[in-house]
Amino acid sequence: MPLPSLASVADLATLLGRVFTPQQELQAQALLDQASSIVRAYVGLDITKATTTDTFTMRRVDTLRYGCAGAVTLPQRPIESVTAVEVNGLATADWWLDGTELLLRAWAWARPPAAHQPPQVTVTYTHGWDPVPGDIAAIVMQAVNRVLVNPSQVRSETVGGESVTYLIPTTGEALGVLLSKTEQRVLNRYRRTAGSVRVRSL
Structure with a gap:
């Protein structure tokens, strides 16, 4: 739409x-x-206020700094609310927001070779300005x-000895x-x- x-x-x-x-x-x-x-x-x-459902690839973060398993950055802002989060199709409530960062507290990262396919995080959130x-x-x-x-889109022209200038x-x-x-x-x-x-x- x-x-x-x-x-x-x-x-x-x-x-x-x-x-x-x-x-x-x-x-x-x-x-x-x-x-x-x-x-x-x-x-x-x-910019305009809307509710969006998007899927992102989870990335690893500094666990000592954030105390979580991974994170995604929500691209739209300002973020008003997050209403649903799924990781690889499984709903979870074990997350929190830090600005535009959605941090997931715990998730078992797959070992190789599946480790080459990071978890996919689906987020439904409301964002934007109104008005x-x-x-x-x-x-x-x-x-x-x-x-x-x-x-x-003409800046200036001269006709019959008279010059006209446009605001460009x-x-x-x-x-x-x-x-x-x-x-x-x-x-x-x-x-x-x-x-x-x-x-x-x-």
Whole structure:
């Protein structure tokens, strides 16, 4: 199921002080969806609140530090709750969260050659923001507005001796719904760091 856009057409219309025609609403929604996908790809998060069931490969950890058999890193955040955990298909309640780390207290790791197949941990958890953080929504709408204001992506042109300059960076970079360096810096605090590899979604 596609993820919802990170800002609504109504929010965009309010921001711009405009009333969209039905055709313009369709265009605005398509651009909001595109900008939302770009923001999600950059930060590595779904952002909107959802409940997900994913399967991860358990990794070994420092038992002296963590006092557990293994761990997985849940990629989506912020994590609101974890409702179910299974290891190799067996339900377990012997786990706890440490930030985005799900730590499993005890699990018998297989000896060779089965040891080459680490345990698979299936986790159902609720994550994300509701509502979407204001700065993220603002960046999505700002990216869409660039296209609505200047769809041809022209920085300047001269017609009949008159010069017109458009609001595109002085580098000449035609951004469209892509992210500017300033927008990336704002989004950097949301970016996901490297963690466990997700092997499949249920």
